[in-house]
Amino acid sequence: MNQDKLYRRTVVALVHDKPGVLARISGLFRRRGVNIESLAVGHSEKPLFSRMTFVVAGSENSVKNISNQLNKLIDVVKASDISEKNYVSRELALIKVTCNQSQRVELLELSKIFRVNVVDVGINNMTFEIAGGKSKIDSFVELLDQFGVIEIMRTGRIATLRGSTKVGLNDGEFSEIENTNIYVSEDDSSGSV
């Protein structure tokens, strides 16, 4: 098995809104050596419940069963690995760049093309607010590189399934077994003692 190859999964979870929930979830990722690339948490449409979106990366084995493992946590109402499903995702970034007066016009032109808001202007700096998919933000950052990026703040992705489906309470459905399709058949017993 290629230990170095990273598998990226997008997981959405409806969770109880109380202390310690994030520690339980991040502990589960940590234990399996899964890195949290981005994490966004906020209130959901239901009082006392939050919705989280994780983008996690790890070896094929460590991420293959991740939503089933998350669903075992009592504080997780429902977690779903939506990587293979049809979903939209967005994130917000604030990007601060250096710019002298002569560069301002060029930067404003770029911001129009990307439909980016300027939220702060200083004598030799400028801050943009950009919302969109990961690739849009990445391309914009790449363009700004030549001007000298001072700081980037990204919220992490939030995601929702297209259509009327939501990740939430299981309404008497059968217990799902998720991601049986990414089973790894490689010899993975080398770690046993």
Added chain:
Amino acid sequence: MKDMIKGSEIVCKALLKEGVDTVFGIPGGAILPLYGTLNKFPELRHILTRHEQGACHAADGYSRTTGRVGVAFATSGPGATNLITGMATAMMDSVPLIAITGQVGRPAIGTDAFQETDITGATLPVTKHNYLVMRASDLGPIIHEAFYIAKTGRPGPVLIDIPKDVFDELASYDYKRDSQIDLPGYDPYMKIDENQIEKAVELINEAQKPVILSGHGVIISRAQEKLLELAEKAQIPVVTTLLGISSFPENHILSTGFPGMHGMAYASITLDEADLIIGIGSRFDDRIVGNAKRFGKNSKKIHIDIDPAEINKTVKIDAPIIGDIDGVLKILNPKINTQNHIEWLKQVEHIKAEHPSLAIPESDKLLGQQVIKTLSDITKGDAIICTGVGQHQMWAAQHYQFTKPNTWISSGGLGTMGFEIPSAIGAQVAAPNKTVWSICGDGGFQMTIGELATVAENKLPIKYAILNNNHLGMITQWQDMFYDGQRNAETYSGNPDFVKLAEAYGIKGIRVKNQEDIKKAINDANKHDGPVIIDFVIEKVDYVYPMIPAGGSVDELIEEEKK
């Protein structure tokens, strides 16, 4: 208000409502308010252990014997951290436990106060769930929820951490109100998917060479009768996992032993020859599967389990069924065709004859295997057998013939040495009229040796059989086999005289040095109306066979020592 009672009383009342009759524990500063209330509740028997690990293992043994939730008390800080090994043991083997720990008072939390530990943080990975209770009014609902979580679905340990001043705070307790469970997303009584059943039925009815791999889940679900029904109806041989031992009577013609690292060769070979493996309440553990790529390469696999996260975890499954095993088999069994599998059973008999696996080496010395075999013959499967971890555990699993459910109490998943003394305490307290034998190694015995005082104090008539070779036997075996015989830190040259030690506790001590004396010693112990420690001075170096090295397969099976 007149209905207001102290938090500590709420704890006791809620425990009684949950049917608790015994708790194991040790007091300490932060939990003293609870102990101060215990006198008001004589129905709650408190067994004072000598170490919190002992309390937790005793609660574990109690639970495994009865299927009910075991309860342990400990104080904050070191008391709570001492529970961790016990919690991890219960977590790995899906044993329902409740641990109640004292915590420093609410104003002191987070100040590094005396005996303060973040025990809810520390036990996150070794509990099914845990709580820090910050208001006495939450105690009732949390305790009932904790029991519900511990015993339903895939059972496990739940820890409830209660600050000292919460025990003293006043609140009302109303069983009807407080036992309402509202846990969205936690559904242990999930519907069973008929489609999953149909697929499995098809595979079972078509299979020419099916074998059942029966695990601990069968015992937890109390599905032994349904398992027997399925096996007999379709004439399917049954291998059990290590923890599945006692889920199927071993004197039954279809019983085919336990497979894996130190299992019977014929069990491993039967699994390998099968064209269908029906895993029931087993998690296809690495000790059975070994090389996952090679395991059961000729077979399709059905996996019946209550935990969806276990499906496809180590082995690729063709037909999973999620649900409580008893419930699943209730639907599945009637759909299975009556079969006789004459050819296949003949083949299994042939495998058993070719690979007897349980031959005790010819020797005029005293061997551990002889002790277990004699114990099995004398007690006829009627005793509850507890063990520690190591060679003696494997010999007990191999040479004792288990015929009754819940008679095998052993730390399978975590492999906790030191389990042998306290788990037997729990088993004997739970089943006072049963004979409890604990098979021990001299290594593990000394890890929780202080609990002998608990045994003596409570006059628990447990029979401890130490297979004493003054060695960490399994360590010696591995060092000899896999580390070029580089023996290190495997010899116990400072062992106490276990007979004198027994006497020091007021326990009857017997020493056995020859094979001829095994029978008499066991009979004497059984006749003695109190605890007994038998020091079986066995052969210094002896290996457990058969053996499949870690990560190996049936191809690397070593059946016996090369002469």
